[in-house]
Amino acid sequence: MAGIEKYIAIAALGLFVMFAGEINVLYNYLTNPNVEVEPEAKILMYISIGVAPASSLAGTAFIMAKRYGSRQIGGLILAGGIVLFAGMLSANYMIQNIDPNYRVYTVETIPPLFMGVSFAVMAAGAFLFRTKKRPIKEFF
Template sequence: MALEKWVAIASIGLYVMFVGEIISVFNFIINMPANFEFGTSFEPSPKILQFISIGVAPACVLSGLAFLLSKRYGSKQIGSMILSGGIILLIGMAYCYSLLDKIPDSYMVDAVVITPPLFMGVSIPVIIVGLILIKTNKKRPKKEYF
């Protein structure tokens, strides 16, 4: 496979990893063990920022790189991979947004509240880039008559 296909596959993996990490943090906050609060405290903001920096930020960069590598000739396969990454991010963040009602007020910090809507917004340009790549046709070489 060409480089752009591997980059698109890696971006899908990073999108899935980020969504899984955020869902697991939200589920941990909702189902906090009873004995956890006595000895230590849990801060969700640093974990969420860490997951953003190792998950979705590189995924967006890799999606953009795959687009730039294949935008001249267009590719339905790479476009559909970028599109599926955006859809995975959108659906995952919509699910996380539905979990916000169940999170206790003591853990409702800015990072917890802002992350799902922010990355639902980020997923829209990723989906658009994937659709653009799917719609792009291969440029045919010009025929030289003389």
């Protein structure tokens, strides 16, 4: 059935969880910062080590599994999208509590942006539930 694409989807799920956690920890810290920090740089770093590779891995797993369809891989990709959406929704609710000095464009834009990305990831996972196995034609 599913070979390496299952492990790629698991890695994508882990990276989605990591990114959501990092953003929520940063936003929680920005509500009452003890040390001055640049939120734009931190967020860019979190995107480059978290959600960008996670999206690439989810897309790779989707492309590898779309030919035959897999509920397991689709479920993992769907779970990654749900985790990303829930994490960004939580971060979005924290924005109003962030210190006004740190409430910059990047901090306010990232949660809605990645909520949109999460819908695309969830759609890709849901597509794999719908895909049926193609019959193998035997010519000889």
